[in-house]
Structure formats: structure tokens, C-alpha cells
Amino acid sequence: xxxxxxxxxxxxxxxxxxxxxxxxxxxxxxxxxxxxxxxxxxxxxxxxxxxxxxxxxxxxxxxxxxxxxxxxxxxxxxxxxxxxxxxxxxxxxxxxxxxxxxxxxxxxxxxxxxxxxxxxxxxxxxxxxxxxxxxxxxxxxxxxxxxxxxxxxxxxxxxxxxxxxxxxxxxxxxxxxxxxxxxxxxxxxxxxxxxxxxxxxxxxxxxxxxxxxxxxxxxxxxxxxxxxxxxxxxxxxxxxxxxxxxxxxxxxxxxxxxxxxxxxxxxxxxxxxxxxxxxxxxxxxxxxxxxxxxxxxxxxxxxxxxxxxxxxxxxxxxxxxxxxxxxxxxxxxxxxxxxxxxxxxxxxxxxxxxxxxxxxxxxxxxxxxxxxxxxxxxxxxxxxxxxxxxxxxxxxxxxxxxxxxxxxxxxxxxxxxxxxxxxxxxxxxxxxxxxxxxxxxxxxxxxxxxxxxxxxxxxxxxxxxxxxxxxxxxxxxxxxxxxxxxxxxxxxxxxxxxxxxxxxxxxxxx
Amino acid sequence: xxxxxxxxxxxxxxxxxxxxxxxxxxxxxxxxxxxxxxxxxxxxxxxxxxxxxxxxxxxxxxxxxxxxxxxxxxxxxxxxxxxxxxxxxxxxxxxxxxxxxxxxxxxxxxxxxxxxxxxxxxxxxxxxxxxxxxxxxxxxxxxxxxxxxxxxxxxxxxxxxxxxxxxxxxxxxxxxxxxxxxxxxxxxxxxxxxxxxxxxxxxxxxxxxxxxxxxxxxxxxxxxxxxxxxxxxxxxxxxxxxxxxxxxxxxxxxxxxxxxxxxxxxxxxxxxxxxxxxxxxxxxxxxxxxxxxxxxxxxxxxxxxxxxxxxxxxxxxxxx
Numbered sequence: 117x118x119x120x121x122x123x124x125x126x127x128x129x130x131x132x133x134x135x136x137x138x139x140x141x142x143x144x145x146x147x148x149x150x151x152x153x154x155x156x157x158x159x160x161x162x163x164x165x166x167x168x169x170x171x172x173x174x175x176x177x178x179x180x181x182x183x184x185x186x187x188x189x190x191x192x193x194x195x196x197x198x199x200x201x202x203x204x205x206x207x208x209x210x211x212x213x214x215x216x217x218x219x220x221x222x223x224x225x226x227x228x229x230x231x232x233x234x235x236x237x238x239x240x241x242x243x244x245x246x247x248x249x250x251x252x253x254x255x256x257x258x259x260x261x262x263x264x265x266x267x268x269x270x271x272x273x274x275x276x277x278x279x280x281x282x283x284x285x286x287x288x289x290x291x292x293x294x295x296x297x298x299x300x301x302x303x304x305x306x307x308x309x310x311x312x313x314x315x316x317x318x319x320x321x322x323x324x325x326x327x328x329x330x331x332x333x334x335x336x337x338x339x340x341x342x343x344x345x346x347x348x349x350x351x352x353x354x355x356x357x358x359x360x361x362x363x364x365x366x367x368x369x370x371x372x373x374x375x376x377x378x379x380x381x382x383x384x385x386x387x388x389x390x391x392x393x394x395x396x397x398x399x400x401x402x403x404x405x406x407x408x409x410x411x412x413x414x415x416x417x418x419x420x421x422x423x424x425x426x427x428x429x430x431x432x433x434x435x436x437x438x439x440x441x442x443x444x445x446x447x448x449x450x451x452x453x454x455x456x457x458x459x460x461x462x463x464x465x466x467x468x469x470x471x472x473x474x475x476x477x478x479x480x481x482x483x484x485x486x487x488x489x490x491x492x493x494x495x496x497x498x499x500x501x502x503x504x505x506x507x508x509x510x511x512x513x514x515x516x517x518x519x520x521x522x523x524x525x526x527x528x529x530x531x532x533x534x535x536x537x538x539x540x541x542x543x544x545x546x547x548x549x550x551x552x553x554x555x556x557x558x559x560x561x562x563x564x565x566x567x568x569x570x571x572x573x574x575x576x577x578x579x580x581x582x583x584x585x586x587x588x589x590x591x592x593x594x595x596x597x598x599x600x601x602x603x604x605x606x607x608x609x610x611x612x613x614x615x616x617x618x619x620x621x622x623x624x625x626x
Numbered sequence: 627x628x629x630x631x632x633x634x635x636x637x638x639x640x641x642x643x644x645x646x647x648x649x650x651x652x653x654x655x656x657x658x659x660x661x662x663x664x665x666x667x668x669x670x671x672x673x674x675x676x677x678x679x680x681x682x683x684x685x686x687x688x689x690x691x692x693x694x695x696x697x698x699x700x701x702x703x704x705x706x707x708x709x710x711x712x713x714x715x716x717x718x719x720x721x722x723x724x725x726x727x728x729x730x731x732x733x734x735x736x737x738x739x740x741x742x743x744x745x746x747x748x749x750x751x752x753x754x755x756x757x758x759x760x761x762x763x764x765x766x767x768x769x770x771x772x773x774x775x776x777x778x779x780x781x782x783x784x785x786x787x788x789x790x791x792x793x794x795x796x797x798x799x800x801x802x803x804x805x806x807x808x809x810x811x812x813x814x815x816x817x818x819x820x821x822x823x824x825x826x827x828x829x830x831x832x833x834x835x836x837x838x839x840x841x842x843x844x845x846x847x848x849x850x851x852x853x854x855x856x857x858x859x860x861x862x863x864x865x866x867x868x869x870x871x872x873x874x875x876x877x878x879x880x881x882x883x884x885x886x887x888x889x890x891x892x893x894x895x896x897x898x899x900x901x902x903x904x905x906x907x908x909x910x911x912x913x914x915x916x917x918x919x920x921x922x923x924x925x926x927x928x929x930x931x932x933x934x935x936x937x938x939x940x941x942x943x944x945x946x
Contacts (some may be wrong), residue, residue, distance in 0.1 A: 169945065171821070191821030206816040209936070219809050220820025221803040230802070588695045 121146040121309040136162040151320040153329030155553035169193040199271025209256040261292035290613035367589040370399035373573035379429030389415040391597035404588030412597035421456035422446035455535035459546030473501035473515035504533040525556030548586035643889025646865035647721030649839030657831030658811035658937040663718035664723035665863025671696040671843020673729040676743040676854035688941040700836030711941030752849035753782035781849040794877040811935030859937040
């Protein structure tokens with residue numbers, strides 16, 4: 117084994133009562149791509165934040181290039197050649213690429229010389245690594261793939277020898293992700309060390325040399341990637357056997373439940389986000405909408421669910437029109453059997469400051485079964501919440517606990533339980549497993565299939581292509597606000613990826 | 627012509643405290659710390675300036691005292707909203723109340739003139755400066771009048787205020803400090819991960835705010851007027867905030883915004899009691915309210931979308 121670029125010895129870190137990292141030992145050989153996987157909350161990000169000086173370990177030692185090193189601030193990390201590409205980009209959106217790159221590494225008090233220096237250095241980095249980007253472009257006008265490239269350039273500009281990437285592919289199209297992997301391999305060939313944090317097993321298998329698995333704050337195993345399998349890694353992550361493939365039978369599509377015709381939606385800036393979209397969802401089928409985030413999927417489901425207003429078009433629910441243009445009334449839609457699991461559970465789906473039982477009836481709190489005269493029937497609500505907790509395995513099983521204290525997966529289960537237990541005819545689900553652990557994903561997927569098999573119509577929006585492919589009976593692909601194609605569940609990833617990137621769409625337009 | 631020059635001259639004089647306060651707010655808000663307490667800092671500065679000038683007999687010592695107290699209050703705001711991540715609006719409002727109350731109480735306790743400070747004269751006040759050649763050029767038509775009447779004959783703080791405009795632009799867009807200041811108001815996490823202290827950077831920004839509000843206060847009581855009168859800022863701190871939004875947090879537009887508000891103010895004084903065609907005599911109160919009405923109209927959508935610094939008003943907390 118090559119010399120270690122980084123060694124972590126006995127790292128411990130607690131946040132209050134939560135032990136995020138327990139006695140972590142890790143050795144990352146120089147010039148390799150090292151994967152770190154684990155469920156959300158397993159402590160991956162915390163560990164890397166400690167390495168980058170964002171947090172300090174309660175105890176333990178970090179060795180960089182064999183030497184014990186105290187990393188107290190990001191500055192210390194940068195000084196020893198550690199760079200980090202964060203999951204949420206650390207870029208100033210209305211600054212140019214150059215301004216972002218020099219921020220914190222300006223050198224001199226006046227910008228003129230440091231900008232000139234950065235410009236020539238950037239040209240060198242572009243040549244050396246093939247990382248092209250216009251130095252004068254404003255960040256918010258760049259696509260996410262390029263923004264990420266700026267993050268990588270930022271780290272290289274600071275002389276990073278060790279590059280940490282935290283969930284780098286979450287926001288990328290499959291093609292962009294492949295491009296990123298090529299860049300990472302090139303960096304490795306130039307002798308850099310890459311640490312890749314992810315929960316996507318496929319990426320680990322595709323690109324890493326070694327992989328370490330974390331679970332509940334501990335490092336459970338390190339494997340050579342060639343000598344392990346997806347199944348083994350998944351089991352190590354979750355601590356039990358996991359079904360990675362969703363088991364489902366043939367769909368028995370029935371009558372039309374939801375019909376969308378020529379729907380057009382604009383956002384608050386007047387930009388057309390959904391452009392003349394039409395489709396149907398029938399009872400007993402799951403229709404999946406694939407697409408890179410920001411291509412109108414969010415606006416589409418919001419318009420149908422009565423959260424956002426459309427400009428034109430119509431939507432029929434059980435053969436009767438619903439008003440998508442006039443005054444919104446999501447409550448009426450709920451009464452008519454249309455349930456909505458919003459994409460953003462933190463801001464739209466839940467009130468995090470509420471107790472679990474309050475969130476478990478939110479939106480249905482006018483239902484007579486939760487009322488006693490004009491007052492809430494606390495006993496009935498608590499009984500109902502306990503029932504849902506049991507059915508959906510929500511942990512911890514305490515309906516009096518503040519919702520913010522549940523993990524992402526359990527919060528999602530609270531929303532799903534609330535919407536599904538109303539027994540709706542149509543269920544609209546946005547990003548059902550975003551930020552959700554592998555174990556909970558399996559559960560949520562099973563539930564969605566069960567809904568389908570019970571004869572409900574399910575409209576699913578997800579940026580996770582695997583999820584779309586494994587759950588959907590029909591797949592619609594959205595690009596730039598339009599549905600650019602429909603495929604069956606057996607469509608290949610490459611085929612969908614091209615549609616998502618708008619390739620066929622462009623050709624058709626020419 | 628004379629009437630117009632006088633009106634513009636008055637415009638410059640009443641614009642200066644607005645401009646200083648507006649630039650003060652610009653430093654703080656560009657760094658992501660909203661400051662509704664400009665008013666209070668200005669008022670406290672005006673009181674401290676007039677008191678110190680009256681006691682010491684030196685306008686410069688008055689200025690120093692004004693800046694000192696305003697910086698102190700700015701640090702209080704920083705301590706509450708940066709170090710302790712408190713609500714910036716609440717902290718700002720609290721400072722306004724403290725300033726409004728304490729200036730009257732202390733003024734009465736120290737000078738016993740009903741909350742006023744003793745009138746200032748001579749060296750205890752900033753006097754008008756004649757620009758070189760002003761007298762000689764006086765009789766040249768137009769240019770001479772503009773130079774000698776409009777540009778010459780103001781106190782030093784007027785010139786400082788207008789020089790602060792290009793200086794602030796230069797600091798913001800040409801220096802490392804400015805780059806970081808703008809960055810921390812947009813995305814403090816980016817600044818933090820770049821290895822720069824968010825806290826220290828924001829503190830430096832509010833200190834700049836303190837210095838400029840101190841200058842604004844000193845101008846009111848030690849230059850424009852000859853002493854402190856209770857509540858003498860009369861909402862200028864809020865108008866300055868409106869001007870800042872109107873100017874979209876940019877220094878040069880901020881100057882024009884302040885001149886516009888200043889012009890309205892000057893015009894309202896000048897046209898008081900004058901009968902208008904058709905309407906007849908307009909109540910003084912309405913004229914006085916005009917700048918505020920215009921503020922509302924302008925802010926209600928005549929300026930396009932004003933996008934504040936994205937991290938404005940939000941205390942920075944490291945995410946796990």
C-alpha cells in the first residue's frame with residue numbers, strides 16, 4: 117500500500133448528547149480515490165468537516181503526510197493542502213468566477229494584482245486539468261456542473277493535494293456526473309488524493325479504489341473496491357440485509373384518475389417553467405417524472421396540488437375539473453382525495469417546531485375525527501399519531517417529541533403517513549427519498565408500491581433516476597419545462613440521461 | 627436663479643446627514659447585518675458631539691466624542707446580533723429607544739436646558755470653509771455662482787461626506803476588505819470555508835457604520851446646527867435606510883437617492899405656507915410628510931426589484 121496522505125486516529129466528536137463520531141480510525145493512501153459511504157447521520161460529513169477544520173474533534177489525532185497536524189480552522193486545512201468541495205456550494209452567487217476563486221486567498225490588500233495573478237493561474241489549471249470555465253462569468257448564471265467545477269478550481273488554486281468532495285453528484289445529470297468522474301480520475305493520475313463522500317453505492321463501485329463504510333458514528337469497515345460488492349456495502353451501511361431492487365408485480369392500470377392538459381406555469385419572475393404539458397395518471401399505476409432539478413417538475417406538481425397557480429391549461433381529477441388558475445384551494449383538493457407529499461418537507465411539508473402528533477394531522481385538522489366541538493380532540497389525535505408511528509415505524513416513537521428532532525428519513529415518514537393514511541385516490545409525491553437513509557428508502561418504496569397495488573394513482577417526481585426507474589410503470593422526462601419523452605420502466609439510464617440533458621429535444625427542434 | 631441656487635444649497639446641507647447615515651448602513655448591510663439603529667446612533671452621536679464640544683470648546687473633540695459613542699453603540703449591536711445571533715431588528719430598535727431616552731435625560735441632568743445642550747459658537751463648531759478662489763469667481767456668470775455659492779462655503783464634514791462616496795465605492799470594489807465584506811453579506815458560509823472569520827469581518831463592518839453615523843450626528847449638532855435639540859435626527863436614520871434600498875445598496879446611487887430626499891426636504895421648508903395654484907394653501911404637515919410619502923411610493927415598486935444582500939438579517943450559524 118502506498119504512503120498515507122491522511123491518517124485519522126481515534127477521532128471522537130459529540131454534539132450535545134449525540135455522538136457523531138466515535139473512535140474513528142481511517143487511513144487514506146496517497147494518489148487514490150477513497151470513498152466514504154454511510155447513511156445520513158452516520159457521521160461522514162462531520163468527519164470530513166473535522167478534517168477540513170470546520171469543527172474540532174473532542175479527541176483524536178490527524179496526521180497529514182505522516183506528520184501529526186493540528187487543524188483548527190479551514191485555514192489550517194488549506195495550509196496543509198486539503199481542499200473541500202461542499203455539498204451545498206460555498207460560492208457567492210453574484211460574484212464572478214475569479215472573485216470566488218480569490219476570496220480568502222487574495223494575498224494583497226488591493227484586488228488589482230491578485231485578480232491578474234489569479235487569471236493567469238486559472239489558465240494554467242485549465243490547461244493542466246481540462247477544467248474550462250469563463251473566469252468572468254457570474255456564478256448564478258452558470259449551470260450547476262460548472263459551479264462545481266469552480267469549487268474544484270478554488271481548491272486547486274489554494275494548492276490542494278487532497279480533495280474532499282461531499283455528495284458531489286446529487287445535483288448533476290448523469291452526463292455531468294460522468295464528466296466529474298473523468299476529472300477526478302485525472303486528478304488522481306496527477307498524484308492528487310481524492311476523498312469522495314456519497315450514499316450512492318453505484319458511484320463507489322464505479323470510481324473508487326478503496327471504500328470505508330460508516331454507520332451510526334463508527335467506522336465499520338474499509339474494503340478494496342474491487343474485492344467488495346454492492347450488496348456487502350449496503351449491508352454494512354444499514355447493519356442488516358437490504359433489498360436494493362424493488363419487488364413489484366405488473367401494473368393493473370384502471371380508469372383515468374388525473375388528467376393534465378396543456379398546463380403552463382410561470383414562476384414569480386415570469387419565466388415559463390412548465391410549458392404546455394399534458395399527461396394522464398390512471399388508477400393502479402405509478403407515473404414517474406424524471407429530470408434534472410429545475411426543469412419544471414417542482415412547478416408542475418405544485419400547480420396540480422394547488423400550491424402554485426398556472427397560467428393556462430386544465431386538470432381533471434376523477435373526471436371533474438379542478439381550478440388550477442383561479443384562487444388556490446388545496447384544502448378542497450384534499451377533500452376530493454388528492455394527497456400531496458411536497459418535495460421540500462422542511463419548508464412545505466412540516467412545521468419543524470411542532471410536535472410529531474401535530475404534524476401528523478396538519479392539513480387534515482378540520483376532519484371531524486380530530487375534533488371535539490370547536491376544539492381539537494387531543495386524545496384522538498394522540499391515538500392516531502401512535503397508530504401511524506407503529507404502522508410506519510417512525511423512530512423515536514414519541515408523538516410528543518418536537519419534529520425537528522427526528523432524522524430526515526423519519527420526518528419523511530411522518531409526512532407520508534399523514535398523506536397516505538387519508539386513503540387518497542391520487543397521491544402526488546415529490547422527492548420521496550431525498551435525504552433519506554437506505555433502510556427508510558426501502559420502506560418508502562414498498563409503501564408506494566402498496567398504494568399502487570391498492571388501485572391508487574401515484575404521480576412521482578424524483579431527481580434520482582434509479583428511483584424513477586425502479587418504481588415507475590411509465591416514465592415521463594421533463595426538460596426545460598416540457599415533457600420531452602415517455603418511456604417504459606425498462607428504459608436504460610443512458611437513454612433517459614440523454615432525454616434529461618435535452619439532447620433529443622434539441623435535435624427535434626432543429 | 628438665486629432662489630434655485632439657494633434651494634440647491636439647502637439641498638446639499640440637508641442631504642449630508644442622510645448621505646453619511648446611508649453609507650453607514652451600506653457597510654453594515656452589505657456585510658449582512660441589518661441596522662435599523664442608524665437613527666439612534668446618529669442621535670447619540672449628535673448629543674455626545676454637542677456636549678463634548680460645549681464642554682471642551684473644540685469641535686474636533688466633539689467629533690471624536692460623537693464617533694466614539696456611535697461606534698460603541700454599533701459594537702453593542704454587533705455583540706447582540708453577531709456574537710449572540712440575536713434579532714437584528716430588535717437590537718436596532720432597542721438602540722433607537724436607548725438613544726432617544728438617554729440623550730434627553732443626560733442632557734437635562736448635565737446642562738439643565740430642557741434637554742438642549744448649550745449653544746455652540748466659534749471653535750466649538752465646524753464653520754464654513756471658503757474654497758480657494760471663491761471670492762474671485764463670484765461674479766462670473768453661472769459657473770462662478772455655482773462654485774462660490776453652491777460648492778464653496780460648507781463645513782468640512784460636507785466635503786468629507788461627498789468624498790466618502792467614491793471612497794466607499796473604491797473600498798467595496800477594489801480592495802480585499804471590500805470583496806470579503808460583500809461576500810459575507812451574500813454567503814457567510816463561503817467566507818467561513820475560505821478560512822476567513824465571519825465574526826471579525828462583520829464586526830469591522832459595523833465599526834465602519836459606527837464611524838459614519840458618528841460623523842452624521844456630529845454634523846447635525848456641531849456643524850449644521852449650533853447645539854443638540856432633543857430628537858433632532860427626526861427620522862433621518864429611517865429615510866437613510868429607505869435611500870439605501872432605493873439605491874440598491876450601491877454607493878453612487880446612494881448619493882443621488884440622498885440628494886433627492888434632501889431636495890424634497892429643502893423644498894418642503896422653502897414652500898411652506900406658500901399658496902399653490904388651484905389647491906390653495908397646503909397644510910405644513912402635508913409638506914413635511916412629502917418625503918415620507920415619496921419614500922413609500924418609490925419603495926412600493928418604482929425602482930424595480932431591490933435585491934438585498936442575500937444573507938442580510940440572518941445570523942451566521944455553522945451548519946452541521
